Amino acid sequence: MKTNLRITITIVMLITFAGCSAILHNNHLLFKISDIHYYSWMLGENEKGTDIIIEVTDREASVEFKSVTYRGIEVPVSVTEKGKSLIIKGTINTGNSTIDNMEYRVTGEADKINYTYNGSDHSYPLVNIRRENSKYYK
Numbered sequence: 001m002k003t004n005l006r007i008t009i010t011i012v013m014l015i016t017f018a019g020c021s022a023i024l025h026n027n028h029l030l031f032k033i034s035d036i037h038y039y040s041w042m043l044g045e046n047e048k049g050t051d052i053i054i055e056v057t058d059r060e061a062s063v064e065f066k067s068v069t070y071r072g073i074e075v076p077v078s079v080t081e082k083g084k085s086l087i088i089k090g091t092i093n094t095g096n097s098t099i100d101n102m103e104y105r106v107t108g109e110a111d112k113i114n115y116t117y118n119g120s121d122h123s124y125p126l127v128n129i130r131r132e133n134s135k136y137y138k
Contacts, residue, residue, distance in 0.1 A: 030117055031059040033124075034085065038070065039132040047093070054088040054113060054126070067114045068126070074114070075104045088113065 035055040042048045052070045067076050068090035075090040092104060111126040 029060075030063050030115075031056045031124075033113075033126075035130075036126060036128070037130040037132050039135055041135040041137065043137045049091055049093040052090040052092075052129070055082075056086045056088060057084060059086060060117070063115050063117050065113060065115045066121075069107055069109050069112045069114065069123075070126075070129075071111070072106060072108045073104050074107050074109070077113075 033054060034057045036053070038050055038052045040048065040050050050070070052068050052075075054068065056065075065077055065079055065086075065088050067074050068088065070090065070092065073092055075092055077088045077090045080087045080089075111129065112123040113126060114121070114123045116122070
């Protein structure tokens with residue numbers, strides 16, 4: 001009797017984990033993040049911010065990147081092609097702005113990239129974000 005219960009529990013756990021793994025794996029198959037980093041910047045004496053840079057390869061054609069959430073702040077992204085990669089950049093501006101002040105929204109959510117796929121909204125978590133040296137502009 002105990003053996004049957006153990007076998008049943010093992011089978012249920014395997015099916016559950018296999019299903020979760022397939023869901024996560026399918027989302028990841030839409031694109032591959034080859035590099036991700038951020039750096040702080042300062043322009044003059046008053047304006048400062050943070051840029052989040054994500055390099056994506058092997059993107060499914062119907063994936064469209066919309067925004068990035070970083071440290072609980074969501075900002076729209078700009079997307080540029082660089083060879084076979086896409087460079088996705090989100091800018092969080094603080095202080096008085098002499099450049100275009102990007103709109104942002106405080107969400108309190110975890111770090112993630114937000115995108116649409118076949119007309120549906122999705123997100124993918126961002127992990128192991130590397131910090132680069134700050135940049136100073138006059």
